Amino acid sequence: MEIGGVERSLAALLEHLDYERFDVDLMLYRHQGELMDLIPDRVNLLKEDPAYATFRHSVKDILRSGRFRIAGGRLLARFRGEYVRRRTGITEPGYYQMQLMWKHTLPYLPSLNKRYDIAVSYLWPHDFVAEKVEADLKLAWIHTDYSTIFTDRGLDYERWSRFDRIVAVSEACRDAFLVRYPELASRVGVMENLCSPDSIRKLAAEPVPNPVREDAGFKLVTVGRLSSAKGIDLAVEALRLLRSRGYDDIRWYVVGYGGEEPAIRGLVxxxxxxxxxxxxxxxVNPYPYMAACDLYVQPSRYEGKAVAITEAQILGKPVLITRYPTAASQIRNExxxxxxxxxxxxxxxxxxRLYxxxxxxxxxxENGGLGDHSGSGQLEALYGFLNLEVEAR
Structure with a gap:
């Protein structure tokens, strides 16, 4: 439960479930992360399994633990991923490499010794629920724009085809997915990410740490991973252009972490x-920063459905986003x-222009704050999609 939009949306989903009707087990590969406290008390958190916990360990540490086959699978995936990257010229082989990691390690990972009515795989890749969990009905989530990622189609389709229902977080995500997998159209529905507006506003009222509080300039805020997908490097270049035009009082604050941090700091x-x-x-709490800004900016290269944009709108902030493929499903331009x-x-x-x-x-x-950002009705739609006679709390 590291800090991230998908993790926050999972916490919101768990918060809204009706525990008078559901008994919920939650399987996390690692019991760590700043958002662990957001897991509701009525969720039964399954014991951490050492084999799955290796996904957060280095290969060196896995070798030291004696799990040689898992370490070998990780190494093989890395070498094959690098070979394909060089051969094809893809800029982000991470999705493909993750597919390979699961393919080569799956035989050495244990199954759950319990059968469920419904098994939900909330984050891709979905190998664990597809292969290691027994259930009467299996459900998987799509959080990304499939038009922007490179995967092994055959391997990916094999996993998706194991699920009875597939949920996309936006219409645009569904459409992009179906371009690649049109044969799965009858299984795919849409459920937008849930939010808790009251909780977000309460957290936003906490004191704003320095340097935002004492800065009298025009304040921009971005929340997201420091990765190519989030376009933080584009933000640096944009600020450079603004400075060259004489806008010396603009300050840009980025809340997040990730592997691109050294490169971005170098660019700055x-x-x-x-x-x-x-x-x-x-x-852990990005909302005071959002509440303190004059403009929320999402300079992403691609998104599924960015939770942070909805959160900024909940806080009554004007929003600027780039024209990534699913942008029109997030806001209504102008x-x-x-x-x-x-x-x-x-x-x-x-x-x-907005300055x-x-x-x-x-x-x-004002217009951004008018919508129903709680996602009310989304759970009822999900239950209907699953043909369950249950009601949202």
Whole structure:
């Protein structure tokens, strides 16, 4: 339960389930992460299994623990993934490498010794529930835009075909998935991520840490992993352009962590932006930062359904996002947010426009806050999709 949008949406789903009707077991590969406390008390957290916990360990540590076959599978996946990356030129082989890791380690992982009415796999890849759990009905979630990722189609289809129902977090995610797997159309439905607006507003009221509180400039906030997908490097380049146009009072705060941090810090230093572009790292509670900003910006290259954008709207903030493939399913351009060209120039121009037009910022913020962001009705739709005669709490 590390900090992340999928983890927060899982916590919200668990919070909203009706425990008078469901007995829920939760399987986590590792019992760690800043969001562990968000797991409701009525959820039965299964004991951590050492074999699955290896997914968060280095190969060296796995070898030291004596799990040589799992270590071998990890190494084989890494070498095959690198070979395919070089042969095909794909920029992000992570999804493919993860597929291979599961393929090569699955034979050495234990099954659950219990049969369930429903088994839910909430995060891809879905090998564990597909192969290691017995259930009358199996359900898997789609959180990403399939038009943007590279996977082994045959291996991926084999896993997806083991599920009776598949849930996409947006219409655009469903459509992108079905372009690749049209034969699964009858199994795919849509359920948007759940949020808890009251909890978000309460957390947002907590004191804002430095340096945001004492900064009188025009404040931008982005929440997300420091990864290529989230486009934080585009944000740095956009701020460079804005500075060159004389906007010296803009401050950009990024809440998040990830493998791209060294490269992003290098880019910040290269452009002399250390006094205006701040990487704030992990924050269990990002909402005070959102509440303190003048504009929330999501400069992503691709998204499924970004939870942080909805959270910013809940807090009454104007939102600017890039035109990634599923952007139109997230906001209505010029109505409750602004969609800009996916480039540093596009981001800079959008920020400049909103910087200069307070009336537009206010209109976008007001319209964005009008929607029902709690996801009410989503659980009823899910139950209907599963043909269950149950009601949301």
């Amino acid at each position: 230093e290269q452009h002399g932006l250390a006094d205006s572009f701040f990487l704030l790292g992990k924050q 109505e409750d947010g602004l969609i800009v060209e996916l480039s540093p120039e596009g981001v800079a121009e959008g920020i400049e 200069r037009d307070a009336l537009l910022r206010n209109r976008l913020a």
